[in-house]
Amino acid sequence: MQLELRHLRVICAIADAGSLSRAATAVGVSQPALTAQLQRVEGALGGQVFWRGRLGVTPTPFGQFVLTRARSILLTVDELVTGVSAYDGQSNLVRIGGYVTPVLSGLLTRLFEVPGVSITVHTEYSPRLLLDLLASRRLDAVTLVDYPGNELPTLPSVGMRLVATEPVFVLMSSRHRLAAEEEVNLADLADDDWVISPPDGVGWPECVYSACQEAGFTPRVPHSMSEQAVIRQLVAGGHAVSPCQATVQDGPGIVVRPLAGNPLWLRHLVAWRRDGPLAQRAQELAEFAMEAHREAIAERPHYVAWTVRNGTAATLG
Template sequence: MQLELRHLRTLCVIADAGSLSRAAAVVGVSQPALTGQLHRIEAALGGQVFRRGRKGVTLTPFGQFVLRRARSIMVTVDELLGGAESESGAKPGAAAAGLRIGGYHTPVLTGLLHRLFEMPGAPITVHTEYSPRLLLDLLVSRRLDVATLVDYPGHELPALPTVGTRVIAVEPVAVALPAGHPLAGLDEIPLSELADEDWLVSPPDGAGWPECFYTACQEAGFVPRVRHMLTEHEMIRSLVAEGRAAAPCQVTLNGGPNVVVRPLTGPTLWLRHVLAWRLGGPLDDRVPELAALAVEAHEAAVADVPGLAERLVRGDTALASS
């Protein structure tokens, strides 16, 4: 017998019910039929999943192994089908049950969430992804209601007929350096001054990073010597603090006591924070409110960065003219 998703779902039902008789009632088959199906599933898996007793069934150690993976698979499948079910109406009211927000770890996302969690209303669920293009796809497929995204000069996110967008802020790309670096005392650093550094960059996000950084380096007259490629913020801070590499980053990154973050100067060293939402979705009438909260979140994040407000205005002008 070939194992199918319905067999994994059956195992989950039996485990939750605690007995074959109760599980049979949930599944809508007779107990002998369910028992026979369980035997076939266990034969396909090559081990006993449940111990049968007078008080019901309990998981074997092998069964615990199987159920952990079965539940993980079912959660993933339900997530994949969730948007289609909402769109088709298979789960009436599902889209209105909560606000589904997506994004990546940016001050706009975290600040927006903090503000929304403090407001009364529908429950909020959060879904983070590294790729802005993937987040756009999740909006189009009705798996998200709103998302905070980033894009870069020359790599602006595409306009989609079912997704609305609004620019929240424009800011310079920055560099994280060890606190003892010779350039750490500057307010902003020309990229060309870092030509001899070893670099740590985050992986491609499908929306123009790190391609825009490589382009800026070429415009500054060098090819970056990339030694490391990471996404984990704590490991990035650790390697930078130890002097292992310089790292391009968001200007609002909290570097900690041994890392300094300085804006980089260059014509293409900017990024935009963008709020995106599903047109015709549950948030159409709340876009101005959400955008205002997102702007407030970004302003709060950069308030302690000297001179950054002026650079944001300059960056907005530069991007508009590019």
């Protein structure tokens, strides 16, 4: 038997009812039919989901494992189909999404301090997906990134504000031959291995490859991943260099260095639904995002030093 969503709903109904007879009434079938269906489900899963007793049914340890995942799957499918989450219906709820940056974390810090507002948070790697979730009313406001020449589209139902335009830096081992330099020529990294995060749907990492080609080489990229902890581990071990946001924090074994001539840039944006709960507070939302970005710059000595040398901070919206 092939397991289907309706089978997951059956075992959740049995767990909620606590007995096969009550569950049969709830789902509108006879108890023998429900019992037979449960047996087929357990056969498909390869284990017993419930212990049966005189007082009803209780999940087995395997059953607890199955139920946890079944409820998660059903919640996700229901939200995907209807666009409604378990939190919808709360009049003071604001659903915030974002691409993980200090702009998002700083914005959330400020929004959580707004009286009378409840926040839920949803992150995605793809800025284009986040914009689609916003336009389809799954989210109320999002933080985004894109790249000059590969700007996100404007949508009639979505308001958008530029937060800042900033250079892309490079992450390298503190033992790298160029680690002591104030800034690094991109061409001087031609012989390094690179770790580059996968495509995000709005021009990354295509913009990195283009910049490298303009510098006279094609980067050697044996590693592709988005998990920052693993990227930092590879870099700290001297196994690769990686392009990074200028607001990335250095740390043990790692330094962040600007690229000479600033061949790569990205934009931070904040967007909101024009008919959403933050539409009347769009200016405040944008100010929160810009404050968060300025705060992140101030906490990164390598970024502060870059602004001093260049006579300007990142271009603010």
